[in-house]
Amino acid sequence: MEKDMKEDEFLKGDDTSGKGLFEVVLDEIKCIGLGIDNLRGQAYDNGSNMKGKHLRVQKGLLDINPRSFYTPCGCHNLNLVLCDMAKSCTKAISFFGVLQHSVPSLTLKSLSQTRWKSHIESVKAIRFQTPQIRDALFKLEKVSDDPKIKSEANCLAIFELENFEFLLGMTIWHDVLFAVNSINKSLQSKDMHIDVVIDQLRGLVSFL
Incomplete structure (x- = not known):
């Protein structure tokens, strides 16, 4: 038994x-x-x-x-693909750099190099709350007595969260990470069938 x-x-x-x-x-x-x-x-x-x-x-x-x-491991390989994607593009490096810089200040979802699910959670947190986060940064600038914090909050709010390239990159990366995360969940499901996952991976390649 x-x-x-x-x-x-x-x-x-x-x-x-x-x-x-x-x-x-x-x-x-x-x-x-x-x-x-x-x-x-x-x-x-x-x-x-x-x-x-x-x-x-x-x-x-x-x-x-x-x-x-x-x-x-298929899931780990997908993580490596995303890491290579992010490191091979200067705009991606800049985007995730801003994202990581924003996270400690706002206690949003932090990033992890080994678990890229954290990236979709981080992007999603800003993707659907950008105006509120921008307002929070302006408020932080006003109430803080620390010149460094005031300056960083102002720069993030005006030069990053209002930047068109950052907003466009956030939308694109959210869609990419959401698609990859869906495949990751399928690969890890108990009732996963290899023929189904192969079709899903082909769809992901086509999407990318």
Whole structure:
């Protein structure tokens, strides 16, 4: 009988080397009653201790079952695509720089380089509240006694939030990030079917 595994369960790994993590994964597979000979795939992010070909989790499972083919994590790859998109365009770099600069001042959603869902949340927070945020910056400029804060608030309100390129970039990035985030959710759903996701990825490529 298979043991029921808790949803979104985390496994404790004190040894984060490839060998240590492999032993944790192998023990869990045995614990929940799955036959490792039936394993047909494994997928991880780009961590060398997971995907590496020598003394890593991928290598350990392939040694036991050569049919457990490794595939890079689709969600992580989408994150990398977005990172490359943002870093290859000077306007994107400028846009997210302004966004990150605005976030601490307004306690909006902060950015994360590894979880790009945070970017859609950050963009959405400003995308649909731009006038209110602009008003809040003007109010901050008036009430603050700190010259630096007054200056930064004024610059953000006038030269950034009223800037056409910033507003256009915000609209474009919101649509792009929303589309990618939808695919990410499909890839992580329990009832995901690979043929459906392939069609969705093709649609995403066409959209981009």
